[in-house]
Amino acid sequence: MYIYVNGEYVKPEDAQISIFDHGFMYGLGVFETFRIYDGHPFLVDDHFHRLSRSLEQLSVQWNWNKDDILGVLNTLIEKNNLQNAYVRWNVSAGVGPLGLQIDPYEKPSTIVYVKPIPESMSTVKRGVILKTERNTPEGNERLKSHHYLNNIIGKKEIGSDPNVEGIFLTKEGFLAEGIVSNLFWVKDNIVYTPTVKTGILNGVTRQFIMALLHQLGIECKEGYYESVELYKADEAFVTNSIQEVVSLSEVDGKTNYNSLTSLSAKLQKHYSILRKQLNSRNELYKKELS
Incomplete structure (x- = not known):
């Protein structure tokens, strides 16, 4: 499987973020989970409206547009040979010094995971x-x-x-x-x-x-x-x-x-x-x- 990490599509074993990422150090990050159905990301606008609003509250500057988002999703499902997928889209604050930061975060980390949907789930x-x-x-x-x-x-x-x-x-x-x-x-x-x-x-x-x-x-x-x-x-x-x-x-x-x-x-x-x-x-x- 391939995942997206800060501009690159990599195998999970090759994925890396800094140990100084404040998403890791202080939990300063948010994510969305959603599904892709036959190539269509359901309620994609609603998920990313919430993601952007949450990041704004955390003073994390993240300026992706819908074309950027769909480009990553389309590439991931193509690379992973999927038309139906579970997606976790994760944005963390990015690298910062030791200690709590009040200044805005200007270089957040974006990681996107996908995996196949199980053939059956509990109804x-x-x-x-x-x-x-x-x-x-x-x-x-x-x-x-x-x-x-x-x-x-x-x-x-x-x-x-x-x-x-x-x-x-x-x-x-x-x-x-x-x-x-x-x-x-x-x-x-x-x-x-x-x-x-x-x-x-x-x-x-x-x-x-x-x-x-x-x-x-x-x-x-x-x-x-x-x-x-x-x-x-x-x-x-x-x-x-x-x-x-x-x-x-x-x-x-x-x-x-x-x-x-x-x-x-x-x-x-x-x-x-x-x-x-x-x-x-x-x-x-x-x-x-x-």
């Missing part, structure tokens, strides 16, 4: 409320940053079973998000999801699903909710950019969701059509859905 998982609390964001909002220790601790709690997703609560006891996903549930034909004010990541797929629900005429409410609301739901599902929409069969053994006639199945059906078409969720408003 149904079991939910588990974690004992590990969701930590609060480092700033005003949670960035998709290198700070992943909280997620790793949560993952260690549930183990390596790919059919289980851990669900964080905030320290106040409100539902937050999955270890690698955003959380939704349905009660009486209304969809609920935790507000971003709980400190969750405002996932690109989360925003897309909320836009899709709007286009389908399905009400979606954001707020502060306790676990009992999830236990009483008619169904629940989680979302992320790699696994798309995943039904939850149950949560903590206290539920018995029916995933065979679920809203999540309907959303996944629309997702499977739109994922080869859209560059941004905003394009949804130009489409008629049924």
Whole structure:
């Protein structure tokens, strides 16, 4: 496999960054994960809008345009003989002196990884409320940053079973998000999801699903909710950019969701059509859905 590192396409064993890169030293970096479907990078505009906005908050000067981005993606899928791929696009602050820096970073490191998508992934998982609390964001909002220790601790709690997703609560006891996903549930034909004010990541797929629900005429409410609301739901599902929409069969053994006639199945059906078409969720408003 080839990866992109600061202007070069190299084998993983030949990839190098400086030990003084502040992304390594202080976790000062952000990334996006997304999928390419038959050569089309789904929601590419939304992912890179978030990436650029996050880097701006970190005072990292990164001035790539869409042509630059698509050029790297096209070259990577060609070199790796892929048409369907998992992509992680990573930008870290770049080299700096020992010590915390307040000046802008002018030469960030850009690394792009790709790999094949597994032939099959779980479409149904079991939910588990974690004992590990969701930590609060480092700033005003949670960035998709290198700070992943909280997620790793949560993952260690549930183990390596790919059919289980851990669900964080905030320290106040409100539902937050999955270890690698955003959380939704349905009660009486209304969809609920935790507000971003709980400190969750405002996932690109989360925003897309909320836009899709709007286009389908399905009400979606954001707020502060306790676990009992999830236990009483008619169904629940989680979302992320790699696994798309995943039904939850149950949560903590206290539920018995029916995933065979679920809203999540309907959303996944629309997702499977739109994922080869859209560059941004905003394009949804130009489409008629049924």
